[in-house]
Amino acid sequence: VNDYRDPSGRTLADYARPSLAVDVALLTLHPSHGLAVLLHRAEEGFGSGQWSLPGTFVRLEETLREAALRALEVKADVRGRTPQQLKVFDALDRDVRGRVVSVAHVDVVPEGVLAEEVLAPIRGERAVGHDGQKHLPFDHDLIVVEAVRWIRNAYTEAPDPYGLLGQTFSMYELRKVHERVLGEELQKDTFRRKMLDQLSDAREVSTGRVGKPARLFTRR
Amino acid sequence: VNDYRDPSGRTLADYARPSLAVDVALLTLHPSHGLAVLLHRAEEGFGSGQWSLPGTFVRLEETLREAALRALEVKADVRGRTPQQLKVFDALDRDVRGRVVSVAHVDVVPEGVLAEEVLAPIRGERAVGHDGQKHLPFDHDLIVVEAVRWIRNAYTEAPDPYGLLGQTFSMYELRKVHERVLGEELQKDTFRRKMLDQLSDAREVSTGRVGKPARLFTRR
């Protein structure tokens, strides 16, 4: 593949070095709560039965993003995402199998795409498993904390920056999504005015429900 | 060192994987300009004669931060820093020697610590070498762009967050440092009022120069 040799005649592969992995915190909204993170259950081999973030080792011929996408596809059957780098986790003892450095990634999927069984609701900043599993293995609890901060930071200024909602939505729907992401209630008029100049008018009106029909909006 | 074996009897080291490196963008102020970044000249072997960011491969038994510190010490004789993760650079072809993923780090040193010969001034967002070298090798130009954004972002809100100045300083000195970091002039009264409540009074007064003596301040 590559015939480079250093002055001592060795290739890069001749030197001992850490393994490189990716882990993905895929966030979404839980049907009956606020934020939730996708977990997958190791089926065989190392760590079997335990719930953890989907992850995989990075292969020679793929980028980090491709590895993250592969982990999502193989371990959670999720496709078509655009994961982003979050932070590198490199504690010497983070993996008992050996020295593994992991690049944590994060992404967001709309509500309802993932099955409820694989979602762990976020309480505070941490994920809470359903099987009574209090903590995630490796440093995945830390990754989830960073991912939650990341999305909450993004949802304080911009309207639904990662597309939890569909193409068009009412101001009410937008606010409710933001409240569930942030885990706190928002003032409706202040919220409206902050978001209004970041949205385009969809020239449509919601109908069917009781009350004055709501204007619908689109992301810019 | 580690006797883990997977179901097929192999250890982690039996799998092909990328090499892992760190590169460090060490920022400071240039004596006759604004921001500058530390470069080092490769002496022998690969890329000799070219100026680039100090970097090194990560060893099995060290963290990323330790590798970054080692690169600074070996390649630039700089000690005692606390480099921070900036971003991971993982383009498949970023290094002609083979597949190398690099975790870019960034840190800041006070003015006057580094020799002027190893400093490349920043113009706009890019580093400008002195030997007529227009571009840095690998993706180091991109790393510098990210590092410059990082420090400019930090210096827009907080007073000298990375200690370019000493323990105490006048408001004038603080403002001049911020102007050199940001590459733009700042309004003195607005700047003063924004920074004042983030500083402590050093209960000292500057003396010697002409004009009203200035109060001195300390970081919180």
Next chain:
DNA sequence: ACAATAGTGTCTATCAGACAATATCCT
């Protein structure tokens, strides 16, 4: 006195937070 630098007063425009009024629908 005068130049030079430090520090403050004040006006304006903008914006978030809060409360309340008005507008327009469904039943």
Next chain:
DNA sequence: AGGATATTGTCTGATAGACACTATTGT
């Protein structure tokens, strides 16, 4: 009509930007 929701008016307090004024030193 009456309930429900959407949308806007308006007051208040905080703050950034801008300009100009006052304060205190060295020469």
